[in-house]
Amino acid sequence: MLCLRNVDYSRDGMKILQEINMTFREGMSYSILGPNGAGKSTVARILMGELKPTSGQVLLDGKDITGLDVTERAKLGISMAWQEPARYEGIKIREYLTLGGKLKVKEDEIKEALELVGLPYELYAERLMDKTLSGGERKRIELASLLLLKPRYTILDEPDSGLDITAGELIENLLSEFKKAGATVILITHHEEIAGKTDFAYFVCAGRVVKKGFSREVVEYYRKTCGRCLFLEGSP
Numbered sequence: 001m002l003c004l005r006n007v008d009y010s011r012d013g014m015k016i017l018q019e020i021n022m023t024f025r026e027g028m029s030y031s032i033l034g035p036n037g038a039g040k041s042t043v044a045r046i047l048m049g050e051l052k053p054t055s056g057q058v059l060l061d062g063k064d065i066t067g068l069d070v071t072e073r074a075k076l077g078i079s080m081a082w083q084e085p086a087r088y089e090g091i092k093i094r095e096y097l098t099l100g101g102k103l104k105v106k107e108d109e110i111k112e113a114l115e116l117v118g119l120p121y122e123l124y125a126e127r128l129m130d131k132t133l134s135g136g137e138r139k140r141i142e143l144a145s146l147l148l149l150k151p152r153y154t155i156l157d158e159p160d161s162g163l164d165i166t167a168g169e170l171i172e173n174l175l176s177e178f179k180k181a182g183a184t185v186i187l188i189t190h191h192e193e194i195a196g197k198t199d200f201a202y203f204v205c206a207g208r209v210v211k212k213g214f215s216r217e218v219v220e221y222y223r224k225t226c227g228r229c230l231f232l233e234g235s236p
């Protein structure tokens with residue numbers, strides 16, 4: 001179980017997150033839903049270890065991991081995108097997906113992962129990671145890499161951005177694959193239809209958790225309230 005306990009985050013005297021409490025259980029999927037600037041990516045970066053909270057704790061199975069950096073957390077199975085695509089220019093997609101052969105997976109598994117993200121194996125396995133790949137193709141390759149790696153906790157920041165209308169189906173398939181493996185997915189999004197696909201959701205606004213619960217209920221609340229509240233209209 002991964003938890004944020006009473007997390008505050010301030011930058012240049014500005015309170016970006018306040019009293020964030022979140023729990024992510026094994027094998028469940030979660031959305032962190034909210035409008036632009038709500039603090040969603042800041043939550044993700046704190047979970048990853050890229051940012052340290054100003055106060056509060058990050059707990060993994062009850063152990064305080066607040067002081068651990070990104071690499072140490074990755075070793076414990078908390079992962080976002082695990083590679084910087086730019087650094088891998090010129091290697092084959094197959095090599096990219098298997099960390100240059102370090103990740104021991106069968107060819108069938110590579111095929112399955114590529115097909116699940118909508119990239120036919122025959123057309124892509126041998127292709128080079130280079131500038132001829134579109135942004136959407138790169139994104140799909142990144143998702144296939146996470147599928148093969150299957151970290152215990154996967155953080156997907158706006159997984160549908162840059163993808164076409166098939167994104168919804170792709171995300172559903174991804175969620176079901178991670179669930180089969182008993183892995184937890186934390187999905188950052190401002191699209192309610194994407195958030196509706198996870199088991200649970202946290203609605204974050206102005207750096208606070210406004211509502212939490214079953215995704216269906218949280219999405220319903222978000223639809224009714226977000227965009228209509230005084231905060232977004234710029235009133236005090």
Ligand SMILES: Nc1ncnc2c1ncn2[C@@H]1O[C@H](COP(=O)(O)OP(=O)(O)OP(=O)(O)O)[C@@H](O)[C@H]1O
Pocket residue numbers: 011012016034035036037038039040041042043190
């Ligand atoms: N390094 C920084 N310095 C100053 N302000 C920051 C910094 N990082 C984030 N912020 C501010 O904190 C708030 C939350 O940012 P964050 O990126 O977490 O939002 P978000 O919910 O992920 O937004 P989006 O959906 O637009 O990506 C924003 O108002 C942002 O401008």
